[in-house]
Amino acid sequence: MISSDPSKRNSFERCISDGDLVIVYERHDSMKAVQVKIGSEFQNRYGAFKHADWIGKPFGSKVFSSKGGFVHLLFPTPELWTLSLNHRTQILYLADISFVISYLEIVPGCVVLESGTGSGSLTTSLGRAVAPSGHVYTFDFHEQRASLAREDFDRNGLGSLITVSVRDIQGEGFPDEFCGAVDSIFLDLPQPWLAVPSAARILKQDGILCSFSPCIEQVQRSCDSLRQNLLM
Amino acid sequence: MASEDSGDGLREETMSANRRHTWEGCSVLLDINDGDRLVFAMLTHGATLKIGKKKFPLAPLIGCPFGSLFKVETSSNGSHLARFFPSSAPEAATEQVKDHCHASVEFKDNRSLVDNNTAQGLSSEDIDSMRREGATGEEIVEALITNSSTFDKKTTFSQEKYKVKKQKKYAPKVLLRRPFSRSICEAYFKKSPTRIGSLRVDALSLLLSMANVGAYSDVLVLDTVGGLLTGAVAERLGGTGYVCCTYFGSSNLPIDIVRMFNFSSDVNSRIVQASFTDLIGEDNDEPSSQPDNPKAHAANTNTLLSADSIIPKSLVPVLHDESLEEVIVSNAKFSYSKEIFSELNPMQTSPHAHSRSLNEDGRNAQPCSISEKLIPPGRKASTELIKTWKRRGFTSLIVAAPEMEVDSLVQKLLSLICYSGPFAVYHHCLQPLAICMHNLQTSKMALSLQISEPWLREYQVLPSRTHPHMQTSGFGGYILSGIRVCGGSGS
Known part of the structure; x- marks a missing residue:
């Protein structure tokens, strides 16, 4: 998704090539991420699409199936990824993601921690926000989810920006090695207040913490904990 | 790390x-x-x-x-x-309140409160004399509480509220905040929303996401919101890629708010301006339009300053002057800058400017603060850059121009965006976006078209007292977003 190499970025000159990840857009509520591979076929209700036909076409092209049906091939962005990823958990959507990134005041070069990783919807946007020189360290206590998320980030070309680790942040807190080195922390945990003391310890001066909870009771308890731990 | x-x-x-x-x-x-x-x-x-x-x-x-x-x-x-x-004192107070509300239900209420202005024993003369004797704000607040005949009759929550109110008046706190797109947007939204087209922070955040703004992007913006959008994009670029502010007609749009961001030269140099005519121009090598009018620009800056801040006005021409100087030094191609400079010079009566140029000549400049060697934001896009964009296209487009006829503009601007490039258009009214959306649909230039209405509600979160704020902005405008595709009438 993000590259310093202009020939890899999306442009009028950039065409789809073997191995690219493309978002196959059927309708606004139906799209799929597909890795282009010569010899492969993509099948949906509109027919069978040969990957070989896609190669050499610019992103944004309309391509046709053997039956005459069509789809559009789009360049992957974190927004399209959020709409097409595999849900392994409940995910954050665009409105919350954009708000969280603004409130965390993330700019290129920031070091950001996140727990849990979940399906990696927010993490992908965090990766874009810290690129090219920053880094996202994301933690999930679920081994399989962590490794699936890692695969997703690699497929999206974000592997060098995001490190996924298996750790129970509510139970163990964030690793001490991050002490004083973190610009922003995002918590999406069932009991975020348990992680707040650790978060307070590792945040830089004037660093920002953001916690996402579905229920106001959780927010209230987190606020209590923040008042006790984060005010200096 | x-x-x-x-x-x-x-x-x-x-x-x-x-x-x-x-x-x-x-x-x-x-x-x-x-x-x-x-x-x-x-x-x-x-x-x-x-x-x-x-x-x-x-x-x-x-x-x-x-x-x-x-x-x-x-x-x-x-x-x-x-x-x-701050010590742990406020926490102790919170704890107290918390314990209290857990302990029992209070039986105090406002039945015995009479609004006859006699509850406070201290007169304003008493307070003034306390001040003269060097009493701290906290001491005055304490004295006010001791001398209030009704304080003890208030509920704990009400007592806390009373304290906070008095503290604000007699012991004000000032928090030093980093200017950041979020805080700048919030501050303008609160103070002078019209200057930023009532663009609320959640709408601004959405625009940035929807247009996939990140490192190495080349973002085309149409910004009539004073430079807030331009600054927010530049912040996300972090000194990579470009944000190109375009304009229709001969004069560029003011982007004064960009100066609030404390950008380094690295970031400022990535903010450029180009007229729409130049961007679509048929391979004529020289940018055709007029260089920006420095007088208009200065006037704009001043409006901003008088409206919003306490920046000494004398500072502004100095900054302006230095920045132009820097343009000449750094890039010989910007020859017209010299004209602006000489045009500006006669107006330049500030003593700062003279001492500054002396320093420059004598090489005895003071240990420089950052502003002294700053490249200004919003230089004119070079011919090379414009050529590159013609060939490669911009990676995305953001329009926040509530005063303009967005429908026709968006279609024009969209032709400069590469295929599969996302775009987002902000407007405080729904109808212009609905028309624009309809026309894009018929032209088949874009897909994934969607109009969103950002929604934001702020809450007070306190133990046993969580509720939405009494006053909140109920209106965040609308955003039309979509993705440009191949084909259609635009290509």
């Missing part, structure tokens, strides 16, 4: 060091009494902040980390702002 791994760790460090502490001449946002008032300020030795009827010099804030708290301190030679570190 990433910053250690990356090659230019040193630059990284200086940049982040700059961001964490204030320096002389830097722009800051002052938050007075927990968001009651937000003031932009330029930290110079002469700058002052008015709280109540008094003016306080801002010099003590220079060199302090962002996030520092200040309060008024009274000493033998008058009162001044001093940094302070």
